[in-house]
Amino acid sequence: EALKRNKAIHEDIQELEEWIMDKEHEAPADDGPIFYQDQIRERLEQYQKVQTELSLKENIVRNLVLQGRQDLNLPSSSAPELAQSLETLVSNWTNLQKKVDTKVLFYTDIYTLHEELKNLLHQENVWLDTLQNKIFSSTNNGADAEEISEELDTIERYVKTHSKTSYEKIFEISDRLQATKVSLPATNTLTNQFRIRWEQLHDDAYKKIHTLNSQISDYQHMGHQITAMFEWMKHTDSTLNARLNDDVYADDVPG
Template identity: 60%
Template sequence: RLQTELTLKEHTLRTLIDRNRQDGTQPSLELTQYLDTLVSNWSGLQKKVDSKISLYSELHKLHDELKELLYQENAWLDALQNRIFTPVNHNADAQEASEELDTIERFIKAHPKVNYERIFEISDRLQTIKVSIPTINSQVSQFQLRWDQLHEDVLKRVHTLNAQLSDYQQLGKQIVDMVEWMNHTDTILNSRLRDDVYASDVPSEADVRTTNQ
């Protein structure tokens, strides 16, 4: 609207100037000075208006970009939340826990932080030019809190999964050690039975068993 009004006023100004030039009489010094001042003031006003229009155009673009980025990032946070807040399956085996851990880590790594950084770049830009949009400010603050909280939750979930994997590894090692001991013991017993070797023939081992008991 302002630009339209300026265009109309500019037309009026140029009409006055052209009329003065086309008039056959010599314009008075006072009229000439008045027109010069009018033209100078008009040029200054036009520059200010152009500057404001440029600023508001930038603000409009930044506002739209910020809204779109917040929408995209919140959608990603929704997906992340669904992944980390699925009920923990305490009966899951090591492979399932490992697959879930890999899935979460890939999901995080596959999402670049460029949008996240751009959100706060735009927010800082708006603060620099002293533009405050309460709704957007609130959305940015809520996004920041949600981002931080969910990434803390990710660390907790990863810690839980790593603990499960560690337990599985320890249990697996204990099972392997037990199987090896049983196989070794079975081999010795079969060998001695085959060779008719009895406990009385190896008193040192009998003493060890007695001591352990």
């Protein structure tokens, strides 16, 4: 009876070892690079499936190890062999669990980072759309100094009050993804396009600000000239009136 029981335990251990070996093949040390977004989700689902299968097997493994350890207390010539088999089983099982848990965590993080990157790119591009409209949609033809000043204030405030945190976060996430072999060509293209667009529109914004400042300066200069001209006209008018009142004419004034 003891031999029969011992043989059954060995067979169960062998069966589990084969199952673990199969799962090891499904969880290689290096999964290779990722090039498409769907691969992230596929790998995450793949390892979550193995993780679930491990959870379902856990009670079987625990009971088998418990049963085996109880049998080690019985007098048997195969006790050392059983002890070694149990130790190997526990080690292989634990290693597989750790590996799969690590993979699930890794791909969960990758997936989360990728989603965050996509959201940040969308938000920042929406902000750039508005900036672009503010730069290029306005027409200053016929605008007075006050209107130009308001436009200048609007663009300056829009640029200066926008935090650069999201911009920096985009490239931080992009670098992290590339460092973990998750280099998606489509996302890289979007990120690079965003960088170029960001720099170009900020350059355009500063040029616009410079132009508006110049226009305001021109208006102010023109205003000073007009004021000076009115002062001159006022002075001339006063002088002429004074001469007329005093019956002084140009011919009477010494040359």
